[in-house]
Amino acid sequence: MSVNEYVKYMTQQFTKFIDRSPDEKRSQKPDYTAQPVCTNRWLGLLPFAWKLFLNKAD
Incomplete structure (x- = not known):
């Protein structure tokens, strides 16, 4: 494509x-x-960070 x-x-x-x-x-x-994920709504950023840490460790 010119x-x-x-x-x-x-x-x-x-x-x-x-x-x-x-x-x-x-x-x-x-x-x-749309409602955020229940764990993020209840506990903030900690569950998300923990999930990222576990996925990176694999």
Whole structure:
């Protein structure tokens, strides 16, 4: 792919992104309302760190 084709492609993608309606933008927004994992919610970062330590030790 030449540089000109790449620039053309990126320009097309950018204009598609900008021209979306507000409803489309809202529907594609990630949902951050999901509950975190129970162990992280109850005990914080310690279970996660312990899991990483054990996986690294294997």
